[in-house]
Amino acid sequence: MTPLPSPSPAQELNDFLKSVERRAFKRTAFAVRDEDSALDIVQDAMIRLTQSYSDRPSSEWPMLFARILSNATLDWFRRQKVRNAVFQNLGDFSSSADDEGSGDFDLLESLRIDEPGTEGAEDTASRGETLKIIEDEVKNLPARQREAFLLRYWEELDVAETAAAMGCSEGSVKTHCSRAVQALSKALHSRGITL
Numbered sequence: 001m002t003p004l005p006s007p008s009p010a011q012e013l014n015d016f017l018k019s020v021e022r023r024a025f026k027r028t029a030f031a032v033r034d035e036d037s038a039l040d041i042v043q044d045a046m047i048r049l050t051q052s053y054s055d056r057p058s059s060e061w062p063m064l065f066a067r068i069l070s071n072a073t074l075d076w077f078r079r080q081k082v083r084n085a086v087f088q089n090l091g092d093f094s095s096s097a098d099d100e101g102s103g104d105f106d107l108l109e110s111l112r113i114d115e116p117g118t119e120g121a122e123d124t125a126s127r128g129e130t131l132k133i134i135e136d137e138v139k140n141l142p143a144r145q146r147e148a149f150l151l152r153y154w155e156e157l158d159v160a161e162t163a164a165a166m167g168c169s170e171g172s173v174k175t176h177c178s179r180a181v182q183a184l185s186k187a188l189h190s191r192g193i194t195l
Contacts, residue, residue: 013054016061017046024069027150030139031073041076045069066155066165070147077143130193137187141180148176149184 021042029038045068053064138146144166151162152173163170 009054012058013050013061016058016065017049020062020065021046023154024065027147027154028069028073030135030146030150031143032076033139037076041072042069045072048072062155063157063161063164066151066157066161067167070151070165070167073147133188133191133193134184137184137191140187141183145176145180145183148173149180152177 024042024045025038028041029035032038032041045065048068049061049065053061056064138149141149147166148162151157151165152159157165159170159173162173166173
């Protein structure tokens with residue numbers, strides 16, 4: 001039996017982009033709250049990665065793409081400010097020294113299904129409703145908190161990778177994540193959801 005040829009660099013990059021496309025779109029749609037704009041931003045980020053970093057090792061692509069996508073999203077907000085003279089609030093940058101948190105709590109972890117097919121229809125429907133409520137509440141987070149939360153828990157980047165992608169310190173990432181988790185927990189509790 002002859003071994004299968006390894007994929008070409010172009011095919012490997014194409015496979016990587018396919019693997020991140022859906023999550024990147026969802027993350028961006030949460031950020032900009034407009035699906036058409038989100039699609040444009042994600043496509044722009046993919047083009048930038050392809051043009052500027054396709055020759056980099058594939059292990060570097062996830063962090064590079066996350067950073068490019070964050071920058072493309074910020075560029076979109078800047079363009080909106082110029083065009084509309086209304087700037088979407090990118091988050092509450094004031095922080096207190098006593099507001100520290102590890103940001104390691106995974107709010108969505110309790111909603112994951114460990115073994116496919118073991119859940120009843122009622123549980124599946126309930127889980128779907130709960131996830132929709134969580135998505136709605138994530139959309140309501142300030143932009144920096146939302147970005148940190150999605151990078152850490154949706155993209156599953158560690159604190160250092162998230163800080164690099166967001167262009168901020170690891171401490172800021174922890175603070176944003178802590179505030180996001182607190183805000184989400186409070187919002188979900190008020191809607192009768194306890195995790």
